[in-house]
Structures are given as C-alpha cells and as structure tokens.
Amino acid sequence: MWNFNTNITEHNRQIMVNKSVEVAQIEKEWARRANARFDWEKLKDSYIVRQFKKITHIGIAAMKDESKLQRLNHVMSEMEEIYSGGKVCLSTGDCHALEPGLTRLLATSRDYDLLQEVWVKWREVTGKKMKNLYSEFVELINEAHRDGGYSDTAAAWKSKYESETFEQDIEDLFIQLGPLYKQLHAFVRRKLMSVYGKDKFPTSGHIPAHLFGNMWSQQWNSLLDLLQPYDKESVDVTPAMKEQNYTALKMFQVSDEFFQSLGMLKMPKAFWEHSMIEKPKGRQVQCHASAWNFYNKKDFRVKQCTDVTMSDLITVHHEMGHIEYYLMYKDKPIVFQNGANPGFHEAVGDVLALSVSTPKHLQKINLLKNVVDDKESDINFMLSMALDKIAFLPFGYLMDQWRWSVFSGETPPSQYNEKWWQLRCKYQGISPPVMRSEDDFDPGAKYHIPANTPYIRYFVSFIIQFQFHKALCKAANQTGPLHTCDIYRSKEAGKLLSDVLKLGSSKPWEYAMEKIVGSRKMDAAPVMEYFKPLIDWLVEQNSQDESIGWEDECPMPPTGH
Numbered sequence: 360m361w362n363f364n365t366n367i368t369e370h371n372r373q374i375m376v377n378k379s380v381e382v383a384q385i386e387k388e389w390a391r392r393a394n395a396r397f398d399w400e401k402l403k404d405s406y407i408v409r410q411f412k413k414i415t416h417i418g419i420a421a422m423k424d425e426s427k428l429q430r431l432n433h434v435m436s437e438m439e440e441i442y443s444g445g446k447v448c449l450s451t452g453d454c455h456a457l458e459p460g461l462t463r464l465l466a467t468s469r470d471y472d473l474l475q476e477v478w479v480k481w482r483e484v485t486g487k488k489m490k491n492l493y494s495e496f497v498e499l500i501n502e503a504h505r506d507g508g509y510s511d512t513a514a515a516w517k518s519k520y521e522s523e524t525f526e527q528d529i530e531d532l533f534i535q536l537g538p539l540y541k542q543l544h545a546f547v548r549r550k551l552m553s554v555y556g557k558d559k560f561p562t563s564g565h566i567p568a569h570l571f572g573n574m575w576s577q578q579w580n581s582l583l584d585l586l587q588p589y590d591k592e593s594v595d596v597t598p599a600m601k602e603q604n605y606t607a608l609k610m611f612q613v614s615d616e617f618f619q620s621l622g623m624l625k626m627p628k629a630f631w632e633h634s635m636i637e638k639p640k641g642r643q644v645q646c647h648a649s650a651w652n653f654y655n656k657k658d659f660r661v662k663q664c665t666d667v668t669m670s671d672l673i674t675v676h677h678e679m680g681h682i683e684y685y686l687m688y689k690d691k692p693i694v695f696q697n698g699a700n701p702g703f704h705e706a707v708g709d710v711l712a713l714s715v716s717t718p719k720h721l722q723k724i725n726l727l728k729n730v731v732d733d734k735e736s737d738i739n740f741m742l743s744m745a746l747d748k749i750a751f752l753p754f755g756y757l758m759d760q761w762r763w764s765v766f767s768g769e770t771p772p773s774q775y776n777e778k779w780w781q782l783r784c785k786y787q788g789i790s791p792p793v794m795r796s797e798d799d800f801d802p803g804a805k806y807h808i809p810a811n812t813p814y815i816r817y818f819v820s821f822i823i824q825f826q827f828h829k830a831l832c833k834a835a836n837q838t839g840p841l842h843t844c845d846i847y848r849s850k851e852a853g854k855l856l857s858d859v860l861k862l863g864s865s866k867p868w869e870y871a872m873e874k875i876v877g878s879r880k881m882d883a884a885p886v887m888e889y890f891k892p893l894i895d896w897l898v899e900q901n902s903q904d905e906s907i908g909w910e911d912e913c914p915m916p917p918t919g920h
C-alpha cells in the first residue's frame with residue numbers, strides 16, 4: 360500500500376492488490392473462528408464483547424467471491440491512479456498536476472476565464488474518466504458489505520459512530536449552523552461581485568464554483584487578500600514563511616515542537632527517516648496527504664507533497680495529529696487501535712492548529728510581527744478562520760449525503776452528476792460555471808471519492824474540534840474570548856487530551872467525549888461562541904444586502920465561451 364502510493368507502477372499495483380486479497384483471507388478466517396467458537400454477543404464482559412465485535416467486522420474483506428474482491432481492489436487502484444496522475448494543460452501551454460500547480464493557480468489567480476479553464480479541465484482528466492469504474496465499484500463494494508452483514512456500504516460506514524441517532528444529530532448540527540454559513544456566503548458573494556462584475560453571477564444567488572481559490576469550493580481562505588475588511592498585517596503568513604526560507608522539514612518540526620510543548624509524544628526516529636514530506640521527482644505518487652501506521656510500535660509515516668504555505672502548515676498539524684493518535688494507542692490491542700470514532704482521528708491535529716493559527720501564537724513563532732490586539736484585527740482573524748471552518752460545513756456534510764444516496768441505490772448511475780449538483784447548489788449555494796451533463800462525474804474530481812475514503816468524519820471533526828478546544832483552553836487556564844486562546848505549553852491541556860487519545864476505540868466515543876468536554880453529545884455551541892463577534896459583524900455588514908441566501912435549484916450556467 361505504502362509502496363504503491365509513493366511509487367505508482369503496474370508492478371506495485373499488482374503486489375498491493377494481491378496482498379490485500381491475501382490479508383482478507385486471514386481476516387475472514389479469524390472472523391469465522393470467532394463467530395464459530397464463541398456466542399460472544401452474550402458474554403457479560405463488555406470489554407471482551409467489544410473486541411469480538413471489532414474482530415468480526417472486517418469491512419470489504421468479508422466478500423465471499425474472491426475474484427470479485429480481486430476486481431474490487433483493482434478498480435479502486437485504477438481510480439486512484441487516474442486521480443493521482445491527473446495533469447491539466449492550459450491554453451497558455453503550461454501543464455500542471457493538482458499539487459502544487461493547479462492548487463497554486465486557483466489560490467492566486469483572479470482571472471475568471473483562467474480559473475474556469477482549470478476547473479473544467481481538472482474534471483475532464485479525473486472524474487469524467489472514472490464514471491464507469493465508479494458504477495462498477497458501487498456494485499462490488501455493496502456486495503462486499505452485504506456479505507459482511509450490512510444492508511449496504513452506507514450502513515457499514517455509519518455503524519462506526521455506534522449511534523442510532525447519528526444521521527439526525529448530524530442534520531441538526533448542520534441546520535443549526537446554516538444561518539452562520541448564509542451570512543458568510545452573502546458577504547463573500549458581494550465582494551466577489553465587486554471583483555468579477557455582477558453580470559458574472561446568476562440571479563439565483565449562487566456563486567460560480569470556480570471563484571473560491573479552491574478546486575472544490577470547500578474552503579475559501581485563499582480569498583483572504585480580497586476579503587480582509589481592515590487594512591492590517593495579513594494573518595496569512597505564507598509570505599513570512601517563504602521569506603524565512605521555511606522548508607517542509609521545518610514545518611513538521613514546528614508541529615512536532617507544539618505537541619511536545621503540551622507534554623505529548625514526539626515523533627519517533629523512523630518517522631523522520633521514512634516519511635515522504637515532499638513531492639519526489641521522477642515518479643508518480645499519490646500526493647493527497649495521509650498518515651500511516653505500520654502496526655509495529657515504531658514505524659509511523661506521513662506522506663505529503665508539502666508546499667511552503669500557511670494552508671499546508673495547517674495540514675502538517677492535521678497529519679501529525681493522526682500520528683500522535685497512533686502513538687498514543689500503540690500499546691492497546693490491535694482491535695482498539697482506532698479513533699474513538701473517525702471524527703476524533705480527524706480532529707486531533709486541527710485542535711492544535713486552532714491555537715497555532717492565532718495571531719499571538721504566530722507572533723510567538725516569529726511568523727507575524729506587530730500584532731495589535733484591537734477589534735478590527737480580531738474581525739480580520741475570525742474572518743480568516745470562518746473561511747476555513749464555516750465555509751467547509753456544507754461541503755463536509757454533502758459529500759456523504761451524495762455517497763449514502765448512491766450506496767443505498769436511491770441515486771442510480773444515470774443520476775450521479777445531477778444528484779451531486781442538486782446537493783452542491785442547495786447546501787453550498789454554489790453553481791457550475793459551465794453546463795454539466797451525465798457524461799461528467801464531478802464527485803470523482805475530489806480525492807475521497809476514487810480513494811473511497813468516508814467524508815462525514817470531517818464534518819464531525821469540524822464540530823467536535825471546537826468542543827475540544829474550549830475544554831483544553833479551560834484546562835490551560837486561558838481566560839478571554841475562545842478565538843484568542845492558545846494552549847501552547849500547557850501540560851494540563853496536553854494531559855486532558857492524551858488521556859482520551861490513549862483509549863483508542865476501546866470505549867464508546869460518547870465516553871471519550873465526556874472525559875474531555877464533560878458532555879456526551881456533539882454540540883455546535885462552542886463553534887457559535889468562537890465566531891460570535893464575527894457573526895454580529897457579518898449581520899451588520901449584510902444588513903443592506905437585499906437577499907441573503909439562494910434558490911434551492913441550480914441556475915442555468917452562462918452559454919458558450
């Protein structure tokens with residue numbers, strides 16, 4: 360798996376596919392034995408029952424027909440290869456991969472037509488090329504999960520949250536934060552209209568998807584230079600990082616040092632020796648960042664095509680958060696070497712990044728100079744955080760709304776793209792810059808779809824990371840507004856977090872949640888508390904705006920050109 364992702368060749372694919380079938384046989388045998396020998400569901404010791412439950416739920420390895428499992432693994436590796444090999448040649452003549460080329464172009468260009476060309480061509484070389492593969496994939500993966508005792512793949516994925524009300528809870532949180540998103544959307548739309556001209560925007564209230572500085576319109580922090588309301592030193596420290604000759608290694612060292620300042624675990628030697636933290640020359644790799652556990656208590660790695668930007672510094676913390684969790688639960692039984700739920704695993708690094716991103720912390724590490732503590736700087740900072748965290752919420756929500764509808768059969772292959780844009784227009788208030796058809800497969804243009812990585816975990820993470828932040832700030836005796844808190848060097852905060860990470864998945868996530876935040880539920884209140892001053896400011900800014908929001912239906916994109 361590691362070898363294929365860091366050196367994509369036919370040879371390495373064969374090895375990986377065969378290996379995963381081999382491993383599946385072993386997992387199937389252990390599950391069979393566990394079920395055959397023990398009526399484990401009736402055992403009294405919940406710790407034992409929990410271990411049996413993990414042993415007997417083995418994912419796609421449950422597929423009875425071995426040749427179909429072989430085909431499933433092959434189709435998945437083929438879709439990943441299409442995605443990682445995606446290259447776009449522009450009318451200017453230059454050709455770019457997603458990272459770093461297209462990512463940088465989208466983040467920096469303000470040329471409407473260039474942005475549109477990048478947006479359209481990326482979807483042509485990725486999603487469009489894997490549409491048929493994906494419908495075959497859906498059939499195969501559903502059969503695998505049915506063989507494993509689930510009604511379909513969506514049911515298997517939701518079961519990871521061990522809660523009958525999970526879907527309802529998620530929807531409630533999304534509805535609760537909707538008004539905040541609408542205010543941000545209205546503010547951004549008004550600014551983008553003044554940059555690109557009103558005529559470029561549909562009358563329905565949607566914002567064309569290619570104008571957000573991000574390939575999927577999922578985070579808008581690249582627009583900060585356009586949107587920052589008060590003329591102060593920008594909180595985007597990318598220029599300072601370049602000025603100080605930051606390297607990928609330096610970025611990882613900064614993150615490692617933060618974890619150690621909390622009394623948490625430092626990266627082991629093998630991490631620094633074997634990680635791939637820069638895009639290698641001369642071979643095709645899967646650049647999308649990931650953190651790897653080799654289950655030998657020593658070898659833990661990150662694979663990331665790190666670019667020297669603030670956005671990637673945040674991703675470095677995100678990936679290192681995964682490694683920290685691995686280190687914390689490495690002595691637990693293998694079956695418990697997982698996050699309390701998938702959202703927990705995604706939240707660890709982001710919680711620390713909430714402190715790192717504060718102007719006062721960036722000043723502590725010499726990435727910001729004359730930080731002033733006044734209302735205008737506060738608004739600038741909170742806006743930059745909202746462009747990252749609030750903008751993300753509808754995208755984090757809709758990705759698996761689409762996939763759950765596909766796995767359940769509600770959305771057949773003939774409606775994949777129509778359903779995708781229904782959700783994108785309705786929940787994000789964005790619209791396609793050019794006509795879309797069922798020849799397109801736009802979900803495939805986002806890593807997690809060909810990589811078959813669930814996505815609701817990020818929505819969960821974006822909620823609970825603020826609950827954790829609030830709890831850790833209290834433990835760190837940080838007074839003052841939540842958005843100014845920096846837990847740096849707080850051993851108390853580090854201990855509170857570590858004690859929960861050590862549990863792995865040995866306890867239900869509600870128990871872990873209660874240990875950190877004192878309540879057993881996901882709660883949007885800390886998000887609202889963090890952004891409260893910004894919300895009031897946005898409402899005031901938007902008060903003249905005749906129409907907050909957008910129509911549910913997608914508008915017709917402009918014809919031609």
Ligand SMILES: O=C(CCC(O)(O)[C@H](Cc1ccccc1)NC(=O)c1ccccc1)N[C@@H](Cc1ccccc1)C(=O)O
Pocket residue numbers: 647648649650651677678681704705709810812817
């Ligand atoms: O995809 C990622 C980061 C990659 C990852 O660290 O979540 C990675 C994705 C992955 C890659 C290969 C196989 C499976 C998942 N996840 C991990 O490396 C991982 C996942 C679970 C446990 C341990 C490590 N972030 C999401 C959402 C996000 C999160 C945070 C900030 C910005 C954006 C995105 O970019 O859309």
Ligand SMILES: [Zn+2]
Pocket residue numbers: 677678681704705
């Ligand atoms: Zn992650």
